[in-house]
Each structure stands twice: as structure tokens, then as C-alpha cells.
Amino acid sequence: MAQENAIEIIDLKKSFSEGDYVLNGINLNVPKGKVTVIIGFSGTGKSVLLKHILGILKPTSGTIKILGKDISLLTDDEKVKLRRHFGVLFQYAALFDDKTVLENVMFPLDEHRKDLSKTQKLQIAYEKLRLSGLDEKHYKKLPGEISGGMRKRCGLARALALDPEILVYDEPTTGLDPILTEMVDNLILNTHNQNKDSSSLVVSHDLHAAFRIGDYVAMLDSGKVLLHGPPKVFLESDNPLVARFVSKGVNKK
Amino acid sequence: MSEKLRERVNHYLDLIVLTIVGVIEEFIYEVGCVMSFGAYSMGTFFKKPYRMKEFIQQMEFIGNKSIFIVVLTGTFTGMALAFQVYLGFRMVNATSLTGPIVAMGIARELGPVLTGLIVAARAGGAMAANLGSMRVSEQIDALEVMGVDPLEYLVAPRMWASVVALPLLTGVFDFTAMVGSYFLCIHVLEMDEAIFWDKTSLWLNPNHINEGLIKAAVFGAVFSLICCYRGFKTTGGARGVGDSTNRGVVLSMVMIIILDFFLMNLIDIYYKVTT
Known part of the structure; x- marks a missing residue:
């Protein structure tokens, strides 16, 4: 039986200036219920691709299907509805500065779950924050008063608030020390294991993390998918660029 | 050639x-x-979900938190203007006209323009900086991917709060400026109190006050639009936020002064046509 895809990208191209393509014909499937990691050197179009998937940028050409729906054909209202299926953990968590940790997690519930009472929303927010491993003594603090790791946990709790079908992590371990990096990786794995139906898409340049948490890994280079498959495909690949990336571990030197 | x-x-x-x-x-x-x-x-702003909470928060920030500076500026502007007018009119023995001239000048010009400039510098700068930092820290992107329209959630309440708050603040400015000029004229320059109020009420009519309030509402829309737009379109990290704030405030102030001239003429034409 063919595998169902949460996200399907067909021949996606994006150019910010004439003739200069940041994305140059991306074809990629993110299967349902799996963790897919997108890796690549800096400046290969990972973040631009992510912004297309989230609908923040519009493609020059090509198709993006989210849960079977071509997002270019959707009206604004339909896009808003579709976005409720997403939970996004941004690179620096993107928490609202003027809201406490608890209010940040409550925010998507206040916006989209008008059917719930305040008590029910609070219960969900507390549950998600506990699930993300954030101690209760930090719930009333502002984002500026907690550490980077705590902010990531709070960001994850906010991403999980609406029980999304697709979880997106944008460079979740960038700028973190090795211990926090492992903690965030475990957090992603635990979150996925607790909700096996959800699909996760992680954008990273951390190869070790990609191999550890990813069911599938896709490597981007020059706006194209260079290699896509289970992690072992990368170890066996004789493509010089892939071999170099694998041997160097992280960054392009 | x-x-x-x-x-x-x-x-x-x-x-x-x-x-x-x-x-x-x-x-x-x-x-x-x-x-x-x-x-x-x-x-x-008129579409569901109505953002009344955000609107009231912005009214508090733009209106309430500007009152002190508006009162202070208004009082001293009223006194300074009254003194200048008094010095000028003393030369032609017409000091009794100080009150009405100050009242008209404040209600039609100085009230809305100075209030607009003060609030654009204080609240407009804060708007541009706030939205700019939200943009560079991906908070606006976060709103968007959570299915919340950032223009509806962030910009609309700020713009409407500015449109409503600025005429109210202009009213406060007008009042305190008149109190300042009254204090100077009656208690320092020892002019006749009855003549001061009699001439003022004779010369100043409600249309002069309305003119100032209409201008203030337009200035509110203009400065909040410019500052929100600049903040919203910020790129380039902390430096970009600084640039947006700077450009937003400067452009708002210049636009208020330029628009004042055109609005004055437009309102004058309107009154001539309708009366």
C-alpha cells in the first residue's frame, strides 16, 4: 500500500531576483506519522522551503500539498483553517514578549478553541507545558526571564496546544550547548512517540541529530533535493558532497 | 555639435x-x-473576532500614558503663546484680543499639531519599535502560522486607538493651554478677567474646535499607519528595528506638518460651501 503523505512538494521553484533561484525544482514528500529531517549546508534554501510550507512565502512555480490540499488554490480563510493543523517551533521559539509562559501556550487555544471554557483551556495549557518538561514555577514568568532551553520547551508546548497533525521544527538546536541539544532532540522524539499519528518535519544542519531522530532525511543543495531516504542511505552514499557532509558532521568548511 | x-x-x-x-x-x-x-x-477591525481587549490596551498606552506630557506641553504652550500675542497686541493697544487669538490658535492649529507631534514621537516610535522587534524575532510569522492575521491583531487596534485617542488628547491640550494662558493673562499680566472670557467666547466658535479635532483624528491615522507600516516591514535585526523607528517617527512628524496645511484649506473650503 502506498504511503500517505502529510506534505507533498512538486517541482517547487522560488526566485527573489530574476534568474536567481533559491529553490530550483524541489520534489519532496513528508510521510504521515514519520519524522522527516531536512539538512543541508547554510544558504541552501532550508528556511525558504520551510516558509513555503508554512505559507509565509509564495512559490514562483510548483505545487505544495498539505494534507492533500494544494495551498495555492486555497482562499485566505481556508489557509487559516489549514494552518490550525500545524504546530511550529521556531528557531528562537518566537514567544510573545508581553505574555507570560502560560499566556503564550493559552494563545492558540484562545484564538481557535472558543468552544472551550477558560478552565478547560488552562488544563490543556498546563498539560502541554508538563509534557514539554517545563517546571510549574516558570509558568507566570515572561519569556525574557527564562533560559533559552526553557523558551524552547515553552515554544514546543505552544506548538502542541492545538494537537496539530504536522509539527514543524525550525533549526531547533541552533545555538544550544550539547546538553540542551540532546534535551531538545529527546523532546522531539518523546513528543512524536506520544503522538504517533502526527508527522514531524525538522529543519536542521545537525547531522547527528538528523540521524538520531529522523525516519527519513532529505539533504538540500543549490535549491534541490540532493538525497532523500532513511539515514542509512546517507552513510552508504558515494556522492562526494553527501560524503563530505557526513564526514564533517556539521558545517561546510 | x-x-x-x-x-x-x-x-x-x-x-x-x-x-x-x-x-x-x-x-x-x-x-x-x-x-x-x-x-x-x-x-x-470590524470583522470577527473583534479585538476590543487589544484596542483598550492601545487606548491606554496611546491615550492615558500620553496625558501627563500633553498637559505639561499644553500649559506651557498656552502661556508662551499668550505672552507673545500680548507683546504684539500691546503695540497696537489691543491686548483685550489676546484671549480669543490664543484660543483660536490653540484650537485650530497648535492643539492638534503639537499633540500629533508629541504622540507620534512617543507612541509612534514605540509602535514601530515593537512591531519591528516582533518581525525580526519571528513573532509575526508565529502569529501567521497560528492562523491569526497579524494586521487584524496588531495593526488595526493600534490604528483605531490612535484615531480615537488623538482628538481626546487634543481636547486635553486645548483645555490646559487655555488654563495656562488664562493664568498668565489674569494673574501675571493682570488683564481684565471678564474681558478675557467675553472676547474669547465671542470670537471662538465650535467650528474652530471641531476643525482641530478632525485634524487630530487624521494625524492619528497618519502617524499610526506610517509607524506600523515601517515596523511591520522591518528587516535586518536590531539595526533594522532602529532604522524603522527612526524613519517612522521622522516621516510621521513631517507628514503631520505638511498635512496640516492641506487639511486647514480643505476644512476652510468645506465650511465655506456648507454655510
């Missing part, structure tokens, strides 16, 4: 014309972007 020289002159003329056309095109495009940004944002 040789053929070669003529070609070169034509080439440079083409370049100049193309550059001018390019600048005009860009200006028109930018104005169009700002106008559609403002019109769309203000329109979303």
Missing part, C-alpha cells in the same frame, strides 16, 4: 529621465502599498 557628442548627451538625458521615472514609480508603488496596508488593517 558632433554626432558622437549628441549621442552621449541623449544617452545621459535618457538616463536622467529613466531615473526620475523610476523614482516616481517607486514612490507611487510605496504609497499604494502603505494605503492598502492601512485600508485593509482598519477594515479588519
